[in-house]
Amino acid sequence: MLSKKTYTVQEATKKMEHYCAYQERCHQEVRKKLVSMFMIPEAIDVIIVHLLDENYLNEERFAKAFVRGKFRIKHWGKRRLTSELKQRDISKFNITQALAEIDDDEYIKVLTDLSEKRANLIKEGNTYKKRKKFIDYFLYRGWESHLVYEKAHEFIT
Incomplete structure (x- = not known):
């Protein structure tokens, strides 16, 4: 039978400090990791408060x-x-x-560059099908529909 590793609050706290120092984490990821370490809810709360106080965790x-x-x-x-x-x-x-950190000019420039590349990559004879593939690609990636339709008309004729 496999025995699961158990951690004291101090061990788990150190482990979570390293986990958060390696890469920015959100509260949800930290909580999920602590649950996977079989920590009890009271210990999870104590550890998360410690991580917030020591600025390891900042949403x-x-x-x-x-x-x-x-x-x-x-x-x-x-x-x-x-x-x-x-x-x-x-x-x-x-x-x-x-x-708000994303500059509007940079945002439009990235969309324009991607649109140009994508329009050249899509190998489709039918203009309507090509436009649909183009639009679907950008909508899936979360670009605003009015910008996507504008670029579709600009690059696919």
């Missing part, structure tokens, strides 16, 4: 880092970023603060 910092990373690397739009942060139980205020 505003997490939201800003998440938005920066996913926008710059995966080129997600604001709608996808918002929904992903909501799934992680980030407050509306922190979501708004994080999205």
Whole structure:
């Protein structure tokens, strides 16, 4: 029979300090990790309060880092970023603060560059099917529909 590893509150706290120092984490990820370590709810609360007090855990910092990373690397739009942060139980205020970090000119420039690349990649003879593939690609990645339709008409004729 496999025995599950148990942790004292001090051991779990140290482990979670390393977990949070390695990469920005949200409260939900930390709570899930502590549950997977078989910690009791009272211990989980104590550890999370400690992490907040010592600034290992900060939702505003997490939201800003998440938005920066996913926008710059995966080129997600604001709608996808918002929904992903909501799934992680980030407050509306922190979501708004994080999205404000994206410069509007940079946002449009990224969409324009991606649109040009994507329009050239889609190998479809039928203009309507090509436009649909183009639009579906950007809507899935969370770009606002009015911007996507504008770019579809601009790049696919």
